[in-house]
């Protein structure tokens with residue numbers, strides 16, 4: 001928390017008390033938002049933490065699918081999302097009707113499969129799935145699926161390909177990707193490695209293979225925090241994930257230096273969806289009680305899949321790169 005809070009931060013903290021709210025913020029939110037939050041985390045941590053919130057209101061600083069997940073896992077709470085337009089390119093890449101038709105085609109062809117869905121998906125897509133995973137638990141879940149099933153992995157082809165490689169499971173991959181991780185410049189990454197020969201590249205598995213093959217460590221954001229925290233002496237890290245993640249790393253492990261990998265089309269490479277949430281919108285949603293995530297019919301089935309996938313970890317031994 002800053003020594004002197006500005007007016008808007010003070011207003012948010014006062015409103016938080018007044019309406020009884022808990023603020024959850026994803027690691028891809030601006031530092032000023034993470035700083036005000038009660039809990040910060042990746043999708044998996046925030047989903048699990050949302051189930052423990054005991055205040056009547058959850059203010060979710062992230063994108064729509066994350067706020068919907070919080071609502072499904074803790075349905076009696078009022079869940080507010082500062083900007084309802086905060087979407088995700090992965091969600092957009094997998095319309096539920098298209099997935100349904102594809103699953104039907106596989107069934108008609110006698111294929112025996114289970115659908116494993118990355119949490120970055122709509123509730124309707126989660127409802128069509130056997131499992132919902134995050135980058136923190138995906139490997140555990142994939143290892144748990146009996147070998148007689150094929151795996152249809154949606155919607156992130158890069159995470160699916162990475163999982164297929166580490167688990168040795170063949171997968172049918174949906175053609176979706178994250179607009180942020182997709183466009184890291186491999187040219188700039190190679191140049192940075194030459195300029196900083198002692199640096200370690202840490203990369204999110206949503207990145208394409210040409211980025212991951214230059215990485216010393218691959219893992220979701222929680223796994224990155226654990227990895228970086230395991231170095232006591234100063235290290236330079238070249239970071240290939242959404243750049244707001246560096247605020248979290250810099251706050252926790254000040255002894256290290258962090259260098260962001262630029263994007264091909266945008267040097268900062270921030271997620272435009274996450275960026276829709278601002279301190280002003282957080283204040284306003286707490287004042288008005290809007291926009292609120294309302295229960296949708298598809299939440300009933302999606303909630304069952306979410307709960308069995310995220311709240312009851314599989315019995316298999318976790319991999320060190322898991323959450």
Ligand code: SF4
Pocket residue numbers: 028063087088089090120178179180181242271272273274
């Ligand atoms: S960083 Fe990528 S996966 Fe995350 S919300 Fe933005 S577009 Fe979606």
